[in-house]
Amino acid sequence: MTFEEMALRGKVALVTGGAQGIGKAVAEALLQKEAKVAVVDLNQSVGEECKKDLDQGFGEGSSIFIECDVTDGEKLKDAFKSTVNHFGRLDIAVNNAGINNEKYWEKTIDVNLTSVVKGTYLALEHMSKEHGKEGGVIVNVSSMAAFLHSPHQPVYTATKYGVIGFTRAIADAAAMGNYGVRINVVCPAFVDTTLLQSIELEDNMGKYHKFKDEIKQRMDKFGVLDPSIIAEGIQTLITDESLNGAVMKITCSKGIHFHTYEPLSA
Numbered sequence: 167m168t169f170e171e172m173a174l175r176g177k178v179a180l181v182t183g184g185a186q187g188i189g190k191a192v193a194e195a196l197l198q199k200e201a202k203v204a205v206v207d208l209n210q211s212v213g214e215e216c217k218k219d220l221d222q223g224f225g226e227g228s229s230i231f232i233e234c235d236v237t238d239g240e241k242l243k244d245a246f247k248s249t250v251n252h253f254g255r256l257d258i259a260v261n262n263a264g265i266n267n268e269k270y271w272e273k274t275i276d277v278n279l280t281s282v283v284k285g286t287y288l289a290l291e292h293m294s295k296e297h298g299k300e301g302g303v304i305v306n307v308s309s310m311a312a313f314l315h316s317p318h319q320p321v322y323t324a325t326k327y328g329v330i331g332f333t334r335a336i337a338d339a340a341a342m343g344n345y346g347v348r349i350n351v352v353c354p355a356f357v358d359t360t361l362l363q364s365i366e367l368e369d370n371m372g373k374y375h376k377f378k379d380e381i382k383q384r385m386d387k388f389g390v391l392d393p394s395i396i397a398e399g400i401q402t403l404i405t406d407e408s409l410n411g412a413v414m415k416i417t418c419s420k421g422i423h424f425h426t427y428e429p430l431s432a
């Protein structure tokens with residue numbers, strides 16, 4: 167049995183936006199290592215299809231689907247509670263749900279940043295030693311848009327910067343407060359998921375829709391990753407106990423690697 171299999175076997179994970187794309191790839195990777203997974207997603211039909219796939223691939227008892235809009239604080243709180251009630255514990259949370267919408271940009275902030283903060287705090291309530299729990303790991307999903315900003319997605323870019331800043335700060339708080347919880351962030355470049363289709367839609371891109379060809383040029387230039395490599399990177403952030411406050415970048419050019427920051431000057 168590999169180290170990852172030992173580290174993940176029997177562990178319970180909650181993955182937001184887990185019904186498709188990167189989130190589903192994360193769920194499959196964790197189930198492959200005999201973890202249990204709660205798939206939390208807004209989309210009921212896609213979520214139920216995902217559940218069927220996971221049942222077929224990993225057995226009916228290994229996962230549950232919880233329909234939940236992460237921007238609804240009470241629903242998200244209930245999703246965490248249902249996960250713990252069903253599986254008896256929570257060890258891992260992946261705050262992955264995200265959208266790309268510059269027209270209704272307040273919604274983008276709600277999903278991509280506010281709900282990641284809420285999801286992190288809810289996960290800490292169920293995992294942190296400050297709440298008498300046994301510890302765990304949280305992974306928040308940002309983007310390479312936080313390193314190569316996108317003039318076509320100013321608000322999306324801002325949310326992804328925010329996810330990095332919040333995660334690095336709360337990871338330090340977790341260490342200083344002996345929460346027993348490691349908190350890391352992953353920053354993928356373009357990934358082959360439904361989200362990329364949003365660049366074609368004026369309802370998503372708003373006034374920046376006229377820039378869509380430029381985004382496509384960037385996709386041609388930088389390449390498009392398979393969701394499975396993001397799942398591989400997130401699995402490393404979960405199982406490598408040396409990682410807390412880590413900022414993982416995943417690109418076609420350099421694969422899985424880490425961003426390093428200048429040490430704080432005295």
Ligand SMILES: NC(=O)c1ccc[n+]([C@@H]2O[C@H](COP(=O)([O-])OP(=O)(O)OC[C@H]3O[C@@H](n4cnc5c(N)ncnc54)[C@H](O)[C@@H]3O)[C@@H](O)[C@H]2O)c1
Nearest residue numbers: 183187188207208209235236263264309356357359360361
């Ligand atoms: N695809 C990319 O190129 C790319 C690159 C970098 C980062 N990301 C980030 O990865 C994460 C996952 O994106 P993806 O590419 O898999 O997209 P996707 O659209 O394929 O999947 C996102 C999932 O999140 C769900 N979701 C959206 N809003 C929700 C809400 N309010 N409540 C609950 N679930 C909700 C959707 O129903 C969907 O199942 C996002 O945070 C995204 O910003 C994506």
Ligand SMILES: CCCCC[C@H](O)/C=C/[C@H]1C=CC(=O)[C@@H]1CCCCCCC(=O)O
Nearest residue numbers: 266309310311314316355356388417418419
């Ligand atoms: C389009 C709708 C969904 C957005 C998904 C994703 O979050 C977007 C990231 C890109 C946005 C602008 C960029 O250039 C970002 C990609 C930068 C890639 C940099 C790679 C650099 C390298 O390979 O060295």
